[in-house]
Amino acid sequence: MKLRCIIKKKNSEYFGVCLEFSLAVKAATLRECKEELNQAVEEYIKTIFILTEQGKTVRTRPVEFYLLKKILFDIRFGLHRLSRKDDFGVGFIKRTVVPVGV
Numbered sequence: 001m002k003l004r005c006i007i008k009k010k011n012s013e014y015f016g017v018c019l020e021f022s023l024a025v026k027a028a029t030l031r032e033c034k035e036e037l038n039q040a041v042e043e044y045i046k047t048i049f050i051l052t053e054q055g056k057t058v059r060t061r062p063v064e065f066y067l068l069k070k071i072l073f074d075i076r077f078g079l080h081r082l083s084r085k086d087d088f089g090v091g092f093i094k095r096t097v098v099p100v101g102v
Helices: 030-053 066-083
Strands: 002-010 013-018 023-027 090-095
Touching (some): 013 030
């Protein structure tokens, strides 16, 4: 599964968002923000998997305007990689394996 993530600096703090799961984190440094965002994604997937294994029904809410946000992210991320400008923030694609049935 491909997850789209972006980290932006605002004032003296970094804010990270995972588009597919609508997860957000805040940290003092870029490195901390990326680590916390990765950890939030892993914990989210782990929690869903555990609840599913226990036979519980897990209902996730779709991210609002997901398709539009996905397209805009992919365009901006692609252009950013070509131009190397700093206005996009730090975008990255996280590849993860999601267990079957989750």
